[in-house]
Amino acid sequence: MTSNRTMMLQMLEEVAQALGEELREQVAFVGGCTTVLLITDEYTLESIRGTDDVDLVIHLTGTPDWYRLEENLKPRGFKNTGQDSVTCRLRLGALKVDFMPTDEKVLGFSNTWFVGGLENAVDYTLPNGTSIKVFAAPWFLAAKLQAYQGRGHGDVLMSNDIEDIIALLDGREELIDEVKQAPFELRRFVSDQFTALLRQSAFQDVIQSTAQDADREILIHERLKTLIEWGVSD
Helix, strand or coil: CCCHHHHHHHHHHHHHHHHHHHHHCCEEEECHHHHHHHCCCHHHHCCCCCCCEEEEEECCCCHHHHHHHHHHHHHHCEECCCCCCCCCEEEECCEEEEEEECCHHHHCCCCCCHHHHHHCCEEEECCCCCEEEECCHHHHHHHHHHHHHHHCCCCHHHCHHHHHHHHHHHHCCCHHHHHHCCCHHHHHHHHHHHHHHCCCHHHHHHHHHHHCCHHHHHHHHHHHHHHHHHCCCC
16 A cells, blocks of 8 residues: 555656656645655654545746636646636546646736745755755645645644644754744744644643643643744744
8 A cells, every 4th residue: 555655756757757857846835745855754754644636836926817828738747628617727637637837817816925935945856856846834834824724624623734834843853943044034933823723622631632642742842832932033
């Protein structure tokens, strides 16, 4: 049986190869699929959730840019089937690939952290040798928190965004120092969001069920406390 870890790496490789080198330089991968790259703890990696789509962020300045992107992607196998309710979604064979613009005016939605995430993206080399850009962990975290804010409807128990956030907290020791080095507005946003989430008993339940171990649960809470402190003062 293929693990979620292997499956997501294969998805990233397939999309990266189809994009080609020039387009790979223009996009940054984000979303649940990239947790397989950001998580550095082996124990956490073995239990990460699977996903059925690949998310990318690209700098576009208007609707004409979107149509040009679609045309450029067609020869590479990406198709707009017209069957998806997600406006930014194209299909690459059976894969769902979401191209998310930095500018809200393009498709009517965006995320505050897309611009910074794209500008501060880091290089990762996939197992097949293909190099891609990925949101650095602090921007991934902030983007996920805002995504939950927008589409989570306050239901932490059913939120994939929350699951990814806790997996990152649990499985990336470097996250604390990385967020400490991030801009203050990002640190403050992360701090405010976690402060609000910790007031919900359901968030505590998700931490407990994700950790499945008292020591790891304590570790997650310690990291949350530190991240909240990083956003209190500049």
